[in-house]
Amino acid sequence: MPERRGLLVILSSPSGAGKSTLARRLMSWDASLKFSVSATTRVARPGELEGQDYYFVSEEKFRRWVKDGELLEHAHVFGNNYGSPRGPVQEAIDAGRDVLFDIDWQGAQQIQKSALGSHTLSIFILPPSIVELRRRLISRGQDTADTIAKRMRKSWDEISHWDGYDYVIVNDDLTETEEKLKTIIRAERMRVAQQPRLLDHVRKLQNEFEDLT
């Protein structure tokens, strides 16, 4: 049995604010973090790998997974379906591994309500400005002008959910944001790890107090 169940670490942001970039950096910082590879019905971008970036599935398969309860959460985002497969997440947290999610606000809310018995740590990434958000989507060079326009139109809808998260970070300088994320994750791990021992310690202090007074 692991000392504690794994944490569920959620990153959300409007499209293009930088969460996939940050998630990749966190994964190379700590190999014990497990990235939750989502299933999606959208087509793969050039260079995206099946099973690494996403599981690219048909609408029919996605609907079947939803019906069979195979997804921990799912949402319709920018005209496509996205969802987090339940099995790998359950396996990882049971083994004491923390899981990192790159999902939208709808998925974040569903995971926070799910009865997995694990702590969630939710972090919202804001862009420094809307002009910079658009610049990042364009400079990523992977979406058509139409797709970028659609994502920009939806950006406020995502941003408006910022206050439902434990932490909010403005991703201006990438390295600074990465360091902030590491600090938050380290602190949460420490908080959760010390909880069971803390209760014993407070009981011990109470006994000592009662003996002495």
Ligand SMILES: Nc1ncnc2c1ncn2[C@@H]1O[C@H](COP(=O)(O)OP(=O)(O)OP(=O)(O)O)[C@@H](O)[C@H]1O
């Ligand atoms: N702090 C930053 N400064 C400048 N460019 C950045 C920064 N963070 C990310 N980028 C760049 O912005 C672009 C979008 O980043 P990324 O793909 O990580 O966004 P995302 O939030 O995951 O988007 P989506 O929700 O569409 O998947 C990428 O080209 C990335 O290199």
Ligand SMILES: Nc1nc2c(ncn2[C@@H]2O[C@H](COP(=O)(O)O)[C@@H](O)[C@H]2O)c(=O)[nH]1
């Ligand atoms: N609710 C969920 N949202 C997800 C999931 N996987 C990704 N996403 C979000 O979708 C948008 C678009 O992603 P893109 O890869 O097409 O740019 C972005 O906000 C992701 O965070 C998921 O499993 N569930």
